[in-house]
Amino acid sequence: MIDFKISKDPKLWRQYDRKHIWHPYTSMLHPLPAYTVSSAHGVCLKLADGRELIDGMSSWWTAIHGYNHPRLNAAIEEQLKSMAHVMFGGLTHQPAIGLAERLVELTAKPLQHVFFCDSGSVSVEVAIKMAIQYWYAQGKTNKQRLLTVRGGYHGDTFGAMSVCDPVNGMHQMFAGVLPQHLFAPRPQRDDGKWDDVWIKDFKELLENNRNEIAAVVIEPIVQGAGGMNIFSAEYLRRFHRLCDENDVLLIFDEIATGFGRTGRLFAYEHADVVPDILCLGKAMTGGYMTLAATLASTRVAEGISADGHGVLMHGPTFMANPLACRVAVESIDLLLESPWQQQVNAIEKQIQKELAPCRQLPGVADVRNIGAIGVVETKIPVEMPWMQEQFVKNGVWIRPFGNLVYIMPPYIIEPEQLSKLTGAIYNVLEEWGQESD
Numbered sequence: 025m026i027d028f029k030i031s032k033d034p035k036l037w038r039q040y041d042r043k044h045i046w047h048p049y050t051s052m053l054h055p056l057p058a059y060t061v062s063s064a065h066g067v068c069l070k071l072a073d074g075r076e077l078i079d080g081m082s083s084w085w086t087a088i089h090g091y092n093h094p095r096l097n098a099a100i101e102e103q104l105k106s107m108a109h110v111m112f113g114g115l116t117h118q119p120a121i122g123l124a125e126r127l128v129e130l131t132a133k134p135l136q137h138v139f140f141c142d143s144g145s146v147s148v149e150v151a152i153k154m155a156i157q158y159w160y161a162q163g164k165t166n167k168q169r170l171l172t173v174r175g176g177y178h179g180d181t182f183g184a185m186s187v188c189d190p191v192n193g194m195h196q197m198f199a200g201v202l203p204q205h206l207f208a209p210r211p212q213r214d215d216g217k218w219d220d221v222w223i224k225d226f227k228e229l230l231e232n233n234r235n236e237i238a239a240v241v242i243e244p245i246v247q248g249a250g251g252m253n254i255f256s257a258e259y260l261r262r263f264h265r266l267c268d269e270n271d272v273l274l275i276f277d278e279i280a281t282g283f284g285r286t287g288r289l290f291a292y293e294h295a296d297v298v299p300d301i302l303c304l305g306k307a308m309t310g311g312y313m314t315l316a317a318t319l320a321s322t323r324v325a326e327g328i329s330a331d332g333h334g335v336l337m338h339g340p341t342f343m344a345n346p347l348a349c350r351v352a353v354e355s356i357d358l359l360l361e362s363p364w365q366q367q368v369n370a371i372e373k374q375i376q377k378e379l380a381p382c383r384q385l386p387g388v389a390d391v392r393n394i395g396a397i398g399v400v401e402t403k404i405p406v407e408m409p410w411m412q413e414q415f416v417k418n419g420v421w422i423r424p425f426g427n428l429v430y431i432m433p434p435y436i437i438e439p440e441q442l443s444k445l446t447g448a449i450y451n452v453l454e455e456w457g458q459e460s461d
């Protein structure tokens with residue numbers, strides 16, 4: 025056995041990791057290389073071999089304030105002295121109450137009720153349960169299906185997976201066990217010219233199946249891991265109106281977009297529409313702990329119990345973990361006290377300007393951006409291990425997938441650091457484009 029407490033040899037660690045530990049979406053037979061990180065500070069990840077990388081990923085949308093933040097550290101340490109965890113059945117605590125208060129205050133007025141979960145996928149499961157239970161309690165037991173759009177990503181558990189894009193969302197392998205939901209075409213950008221034809225299929229699917237549909241599930245404005253697609257706010261207004269007219273609930277999954285990422289605190293603010301149910305996660309704890317929340321309107325929350333005794337059928341073991349809730353409270357306060365809007369706007373302008381030259385590269389199909397998100401889409405899928413290594417050589421942490429090379433850096437990133445990210449994208453794609461000619 026390697027005693028990891030005393031072994032200083034990163035190579036031994038990596039060998040053990042490779043042999044025994046699954047990483048996200050990897051093979052145990054032919055795993056992609058994983059770099060050992062020894063620490064992280066501000067917007068930098070420090071590798072075990074001493075190299076420092078500027079982080080372009082915010083650890084998958086989460087570390088909005090950067091790493092090792094003194095205030096977030098202090099909040100967790102203080103909470104640790106009173107309690108790390110306590111069950112939430114029959115008990116409550118200040119960190120959960122403080123966090124719920126902030127979520128209710130910051131989100132749209134109708135959203136008054138909070139369910140805490142341990143991850144984003146679970147918050148989507150809970151949102152689906154809420155919608156189905158709501159209609160069940162009204163005696164509409166046929167309303168159990170969901171309508172969504174192509175290109176979405178809502179998580180890896182079965183309920184969440186069933187509304188992910190059916191092509192790139194693992195549906196094929198699990199076709200026999202996944203519930204069959206309804207998919208409208210992927211929403212698109214309008215560039216100032218909306219066309220009603222874009223919503224035609226959605227409208228027909230909704231109207232033709234309204235007696236079976238419990239809810240529409242959508243990532244507002246930006247579809248994340250399903251393809252980094254940015255779409256017109258007009259869709260959200262139409263979705264909202266059509267849901268209202270057809271007695272269908274509207275669920276927004278803001279697990280990726282919430283807490284300022286798109287330039288608004290929540291992406292639904294771009295359209296000024298309010299969902300019945302809202303999923304939050306990722307950036308909620310500033311990247312410190314896993315925690316998510318499902319918020320519901322009073323209509324939904326009370327409707328679930330309309331038959332007199334309906335209880336929401338969910339209750340995770342680590343529900344409302346106090347350490348996670350406490351650091352989420354601190355992260356939200358830190359965000360609101362920071363000039364996050366100016367930071368995100370500045371990042372948006374800089375990304376727009378500095379990624380634009382990528383359009384000229386032969387391998388590039390599209391360049392797009394919104395808020396603190398920048399995306400370069402390539403014509404063919406990139407060679408992951410090669411490209412990953414190139415980025416590391418360029419001193420940045422950018423992890424592409426499929427045809428997408430994208431960044432969503434911490435909001436505290438400095439202009440020169442951001443230029444390093446965008447410059448690395450250009451350089452690496454230029455080299456890759458030449459090689460594949």
Ligand SMILES: *Cc1c(COP(=O)(O)O)cnc(C)c1O
Nearest residue numbers: 143144145177178179248279280
């Ligand atoms: C990441 C993500 C999820 C899943 O969250 P996990 O915490 O990974 O379970 C769901 N929806 C969206 C939009 C996401 O970006």
